[in-house]
Amino acid sequence: xxxxxxxxxxxxxxxxxxxxxxxxxxxxxxxxxxxxxxxxxxxxxxxxxxxxxxxxxxxxxxxxxxxxxxxxxxxxxxxxxxxxxxxxxxxxxxxxxxxxxxxxxxxxxxxxxxxxxxxxxxxxxxxxxxxxxxxxxxxxxxxxxxxxxxxxxxxxxxxxxxxxxxxxxxxxxxxxxxxxxxxxxxxxxxxxxxxxxxxxxxxxxxxxxxxxxxxxxxxxxxxxxxxxxxxxxxxxxxxxxxxxxxxxxxxxxxxxxxxxxxxxxxxxxxxxxxxxxxxx
Amino acid sequence: xxxxxxxxxxxxxxxxxxxxxxxxxxxxxxxxxxxxxxxxxxxxxxxxxxxxxxxxxxxxxxxxxxxxxxxxxxxxxxxxxxxxxxxxxxxxxxxxxxxxxxxxxxxxxxxxxxxxxxxxxxxxxxxxxxxxxxxxxxxxxxxxxxxxxxxxxxxxxxxxxxxxxxxxxxxxxxxxxxxxxxxxxxxxxxxxxxxxxxxxxxxxxxxxxxxxxxxxxxxxxxxxxxxxxxxxxxxxxxxxxxxxxxxxxxxxxxxxxxxxxxxxxxxxxxxxxxxxxxxxxxxxxxxxxxxxxxxxxxxxxxxxxxxxxxxxxxxxxxxxxxxxxxxxxxxxxxxxxxxxxxxxxxxxxxxxxxxxxxxxxxxxxxxxxxxxxxxxxxxxxxxxxxxxxxxxxxxxxxxxxxxxxxxxxxxxxxxxxxxxxxxxxxxxxxxxxxxxxxxxxxxxxxxxxxxxxxxxxxxxxxxxxxxxxxxxxxxxxxxxxxxxxxxxxxxxxxxxxxxxxxxxxxxxxxxxxxxxxxxxxxxxxxxxxxxxxxxxxxxxxxxxxxxxxxxxxxxxxxxxxxxxxxxxxxxxxxxxxxxxxxxxxxxx
Numbered sequence: 001x002x003x004x005x006x007x008x009x010x011x012x013x014x015x016x017x018x019x020x021x022x023x024x025x026x027x028x029x030x031x032x033x034x035x036x037x038x039x040x041x042x043x044x045x046x047x048x049x050x051x052x053x054x055x056x057x058x059x060x061x062x063x064x065x066x067x068x069x070x071x072x073x074x075x076x077x078x079x080x081x082x083x084x085x086x087x088x089x090x091x092x093x094x095x096x097x098x099x100x101x102x103x104x105x106x107x108x109x110x111x112x113x114x115x116x117x118x119x120x121x122x123x124x125x126x127x128x129x130x131x132x133x134x135x136x137x138x139x140x141x142x143x144x145x146x147x148x149x150x151x152x153x154x155x156x157x158x159x160x161x162x163x164x165x166x167x168x169x170x171x172x173x174x175x176x177x178x179x180x181x182x183x184x185x186x187x188x189x190x191x192x193x194x195x196x197x198x199x200x201x202x203x204x205x206x207x208x209x210x211x212x213x214x215x216x217x218x219x220x221x222x223x224x225x226x227x228x229x230x231x232x233x234x235x236x237x238x239x240x241x242x243x244x245x246x247x248x249x250x251x252x253x254x255x256x257x258x259x260x261x262x263x264x265x266x267x268x269x270x271x272x273x274x275x276x277x278x279x280x
Numbered sequence: 281x282x283x284x285x286x287x288x289x290x291x292x293x294x295x296x297x298x299x300x301x302x303x304x305x306x307x308x309x310x311x312x313x314x315x316x317x318x319x320x321x322x323x324x325x326x327x328x329x330x331x332x333x334x335x336x337x338x339x340x341x342x343x344x345x346x347x348x349x350x351x352x353x354x355x356x357x358x359x360x361x362x363x364x365x366x367x368x369x370x371x372x373x374x375x376x377x378x379x380x381x382x383x384x385x386x387x388x389x390x391x392x393x394x395x396x397x398x399x400x401x402x403x404x405x406x407x408x409x410x411x412x413x414x415x416x417x418x419x420x421x422x423x424x425x426x427x428x429x430x431x432x433x434x435x436x437x438x439x440x441x442x443x444x445x446x447x448x449x450x451x452x453x454x455x456x457x458x459x460x461x462x463x464x465x466x467x468x469x470x471x472x473x474x475x476x477x478x479x480x481x482x483x484x485x486x487x488x489x490x491x492x493x494x495x496x497x498x499x500x501x502x503x504x505x506x507x508x509x510x511x512x513x514x515x516x517x518x519x520x521x522x523x524x525x526x527x528x529x530x531x532x533x534x535x536x537x538x539x540x541x542x543x544x545x546x547x548x549x550x551x552x553x554x555x556x557x558x559x560x561x562x563x564x565x566x567x568x569x570x571x572x573x574x575x576x577x578x579x580x581x582x583x584x585x586x587x588x589x590x591x592x593x594x595x596x597x598x599x600x601x602x603x604x605x606x607x608x609x610x611x612x613x614x615x616x617x618x619x620x621x622x623x624x625x626x627x628x629x630x631x632x633x634x635x636x637x638x639x640x641x642x643x644x645x646x647x648x649x650x651x652x653x654x655x656x657x658x659x660x661x662x663x664x665x666x667x668x669x670x671x672x673x674x675x676x677x678x679x680x681x682x683x684x685x686x687x688x689x690x691x692x693x694x695x696x697x698x699x700x701x702x703x704x705x706x707x708x709x710x711x712x713x714x715x716x717x718x719x720x721x722x723x724x725x726x727x728x729x730x731x732x733x734x735x736x737x738x739x740x741x742x743x744x745x746x747x748x749x750x751x752x753x754x755x756x757x758x759x760x761x762x763x764x765x766x767x768x769x770x771x772x773x774x775x776x777x778x779x780x781x782x783x784x785x786x787x788x789x790x791x792x793x794x795x796x797x798x799x800x801x802x803x804x805x806x807x808x809x810x811x812x813x814x815x816x817x818x819x820x821x822x823x824x825x826x827x828x829x830x831x832x833x834x835x836x837x838x839x840x841x842x843x844x845x846x847x848x849x850x851x852x853x854x855x856x857x858x859x860x861x862x863x864x865x866x867x868x
Contacts, residue, residue: 009383011420131420132382165382168424173678179641180679183671184739185695187663202691205681209725217377223340224370225380225391225438226362232396236389 009131016058016129020245021138027252028125034259035118041106043262044113050255051117051124058129068123069116076115083108136161137235154230162218170211177206284349285446285478286337286368287313291346293332293501306332307501310346316445319472319479321489321509324498325523325758327728330482333498334450337480338368351445366395369439373451375431379423384415384434387423391442402441409440413467427627429460433467440471446478447471453485454756457627457784458826461485484758486513486527490550497522510546523760528787528829528851529555535855536562556836559858563841579809580619580794587747587778588615588638593647595633607633609803610647615747620779622793622810624786626824630802631782632673635749638780639669652746667696670745674752677732680724685716685735688724692743710742714768730761741772748772749780754788766792787828790814790849798823811847830854 016024038044055065069076089103126135140157147153178188181202188199291310294303306329314320324330335341336348339355350368353360369391372378381387388409392402410416413433423431432452439447449468453461465488472479481488489495489509496506499522505512513519516526516534533555537544542562549555595608608630615621625631636642637649640662652668654661670692673679682688686707693706711717714734719727724735733753740748753769754762766788773779783789789796790810798805798813800823806813814820814831821827827835834846834854844861848854 009420009422131386133386161382162380165380165423168422169376172424176673177679179636180671180673180676181691182641183639183666183669183673184679184692185666185743186691187695202681206679209681210678214374214377217372217374218380220335220340221370221372221378222380222390224338224365224372225442226365226394227390228362228394232394234393234396234399234402236386236393236399236402 010060010064010128012059012129014057014059014129015244016054016124018244019129019248020241021130021134022141023241023245023249024125024130025135025138025142027249028122030252030256031121031125032118034256035114035121037263038110038114038259040262041110043259044110044117047117047255047259048113051120054121054124058124060124060128065120065124065128068127069119072115072119076112079111079115080108083111132164133161133236136164141235154233166211166214169214170207173210174203174207177203283316284313285316285351286480287347287349288333288336289347289349291336291343291348293336293341293344295332305501307336307343310502312496312503312506314446314478314480317472317476317478318493319491320481321492321495322480322482322498323484323486323489323495323524324504325484326730326756326761328498328522329501330498331450332501334370334448334480334482337448338365338370340365340370362395366391366442367444368446368448369442369444370448370450371432371435371439371452373454375428375435375455376423378435379431379438382422383419384410384421384423384426385419387434388438388441391438395442405441405443409437412440412471413437427460428456429463432456432460432464436464436467436471444477446480448480448482450482451484452481453483453488459626459824461488484524486525486759490527497524508547510550513550514546520760523758525759528854529833531851532830532833532854532858533558535851536858539855539859552833552836556833559833560837560840563837563858563861580616582616584616584618586614587617587652588613588780589648589650590614590634590637591648591650593634593637593644593649595637595642595646606802608637609801611799611802611804613797613804613807615778615780617746617778618773618776619794620773620781620792622789622796623780623782623799624784624789624796624813624823624825625799625805626784629799629823631799632751633802634799635671635751635780635782638747638749639666639671641671667692667743668746670740670743670748672737672740672748672750672753674755676736676740677724677729680732680736680739683723684721685711685724685727686720688735689720689739689742691739696743706742706744707738709744710738713741713772714738730757733757733765745777747778747780749782751782752784753781754783754785762788784825786814786820786826787830787849790828790831798825800824810849814847834858 035047038047055062058065084100084104085098087101087104087107089101091099091101092105093100130138136157139160140153143151143153143156182188186199186202288310291307292305293307294305296303310333322330322333332341336343336355338350339348339361342356348355350364353364355361355364379387380390385406388406389402392405397405406419407416410419413436415430415433415437418426418430423434426434435452436447447468453464456464468479468481469491471477481492483489490513492509494506495509495512497504497512497519504522505515505518513526513530516531519526529552530549533544533549536559540562544558549558590611590613593608593611594606596604596606598604611630611634623631623634633642637644637656638651640656643659643662644657649656651665654665656662656665680688682691689707689710690703693703698706707720708717711720714737716731716734716738719731719735724732727735737750737753750769754765757765769779769781770792781789781793790813793810795808796810796813797807805823806819814828817827817832817835828849830848830851830853831846834844834848834857837858838844838846841861845857848857
């Protein structure tokens with residue numbers, strides 16, 4: 001309970017942990033675009049190697065990293081099956097009207113890799129090796145140009161980090177209230193949709209009330225610790241960029257460029273594959 | 281001249297004055313000061329104005345009239361407010377609602393970051409503060425993985441990182457179990473001794489006020505009386521009339537002194553050891569009478585039918601990235617109709633998991649739970665049993681949600697599809713039992729904490745359950761509120777309901793329960809009458825429970841006297857037992 005993926009960073013002191021959160025943030029976005037644009041299976045293999053390298057460098061148990069893929073396993077399977085059954089090409093197996101083609105197999109594999117690598121890269125860079133506060137600080141720093149448009153950048157980042165901090169607390173609280181109301185005879189698993197929605201009131205109202213109380217308490221606690229917005233505040237994780245940070249970013253940019261260029265230059269392996277532009 | 285850290289001059293403060301509502305006066309005409317390096321306790325009932333005074337101390341609230349000065353600076357002065365808050369750090373009651381960072385480290389860094397210190401300095405202070413509070417190993421942990429005691433220590437560490445001269449603890453131990461409370465208190469004492477930090481503690485745990493240099497009794501937004509702990513607690517009637525209590529060793533010593541006609545030195549009996557020494561000395565010269573035994577509640581009639589039977593119940597839940605955690609290990613127990621069963625145990629001993637099995641919130645998978653003849657391993661049986669078993673979690677006031685008190689209490693009987701007249705009758709009956717008939721039309725959200733607690737309990741009683749289970753029903757209430765609530769629960773029991781009360785408070789449990797079940801690490805460590813359960817200090821210690829003070833006092837003297845009946849649950853009995861005991865003949 002309360003063990004959501006959100007805000008679950010794994011402590012460590014690897015190169016990846018020490019890399020500037022802003023760099024990791026940008027790199028995560030670059031990698032996402034790159035994995036989405038790869039068409040060639042050899043380039044995908046290269047990205048697979050890169051991801052495995054990142055995993056090794058992070059010194060986090062592979063089991064923990066792979067767990068981040070778990071929530072989307074169903075989506076991946078669905079996409080793979082869709083590809084297997086719909087892509088035309090050289091038939092490998094045929095059962096009745098169902099045909100599995102070589103091209104279908106390949107594009108299914110590509111899709112599975114594309115989605116998994118995207119998730120693994122993002123969670124490795126942003127959730128597993130970076131504390132939520134560092135992410136919030138990075139976001140604040142990256143969004144800072146928006147200040148000129150009067151966007152409350154600091155407040156936005158602070159809100160995000162506090163929200164992350166309270167996710168587990170509120171989840172525990174919701175469970176507790178639900179159990180308390182069940183003990184008073186509330187029944188949340190039978191009855192029509194309307195009745196069930198009505199039942200939610202007995203959970204949501206106390207949850208809202210307690211969230212407001214918590215927000216009040218927290219505001220006072222922040223005041224008591226001299227919080228006065230961003231004015232005069234040290235941004236802990238907005239340290240100066242090191243050479244390693246710049247190198248890391250350079251590698252990420254190179255990979256993206258390579259992925260984009262390969263679309264144009266490399267002859268496509270699976271004939272129809274190139275036309276599969278969508279994520280699936 | 282800065283011998284005083286905090287000074288109040290004629291301070292008054294009202295809530296609601298700004299919003300144009302009828303102002304509620306919380307502090308009136310208050311003047312007092314706190315000396316640098318001292319340890320001051322503010323004690324008083326719930327709602328006496330203690331917390332408001334605390335918040336006036338570091339400018340979280342500003343006085344309507346009068347002045348508050350910290351280290352010679354005015355809290356009303358905008359230019360000094362941040363220096364004042366740095367100087368006077370504050371630790372609050374609820375461990376969850378004061379942690380801002382998403383990791384221990386980030387939380388400690390929050391204050392110093394606000395001060396604009398260089399990052400390296402902040403990191404140095406983070407390590408330093410975590411080392412001072414013994415949390416260095418938890419540096420990278422997210423706060424929700426910490427225990428209550430660790431969270432409060434983290435809050436202290438976060439204040440320390442701002443290098444304060446003074447720490448204000450606003451009921452900082454109120455939500456902790458006894459073990460964690462002692463732990464935090466020890467830390468506070470150490471910080472004061474080693475670093476000379478001024479400590480202002482707001483509490484209604486009288487034991488915590490005993491070690492203070494000075495005690496202010498707060499009542500109606502002002503100081504009712506003050507003095508050294510010895511001065512204050514010597515005025516037993518005055519303290520009690522403020523809804524507070526006097527530590528048991530003091531009361532026993534005073535009773536002995538009164539009955540033996542021997543004067544006492546109040547500085548001596550303020551400590552537990554001193555009180556024992558004093559009593560021993562008095563008894564040396566005192567004639568002994570006949571043997572008198574403590575009044576023990578008559579043993580509960582064991583021929584009554586069993587309403588709850590738990591046999592060989594085990595339960596474990598999966599843990600993230602580890603082996604499953606065993607919450608219950610083959611627990612067996614029987615509760616008889618009309619009995620009051622206490623369940624005691626340290627945090628994480630399985631109390632909460634056990635009671636959730638008793639109304640089927642957790643279905644029994646391994647072992648059997650039979651409640652009023654229904655086997656709770658079956659889902660349809662659970663549905664039938666729910667209205668019969670009322671279960672109240674800790675801080676049940678958090679579950680209120682209706683517009684009025686009456687509607688909220690009516691929730692449970694309405695779920696039972698009773699007729700409107702019947703629902704109304706049930707509501708009135710439940711409200712009457714808890715003395716809240718007069719507030720039925722009010723919104724539960726505008727009541728005091730104690731009243732809301734009563735509304736929540738009434739909301740469970742309205743279903744007219746045969747078995748009522750309460751988890752720490754008196755948590756957070758002041759001594760008088762605690763006594764009142766237990767008395768109401770006793771009448772419920774007298775009317776035939778079976779009560780199961782979960783609590784750390786061994787003094788209350790021994791006084792009210794027929795039997796006590798002690799859980800330890802998910803298993804049953806012992807079950808028996810209160811006298812049997814508290815017979816061995818070692819047994820309680822191993823279960824991380826506190827020995828009730830009267831028994832602890834008598835145990836300290838047991839070696840000196842033969843036939844001393846030490847199983848007394850209240851101070852009057854303890855004094856009587858002492859006066860009638862015979863001194864053991866000198867060895868030889």
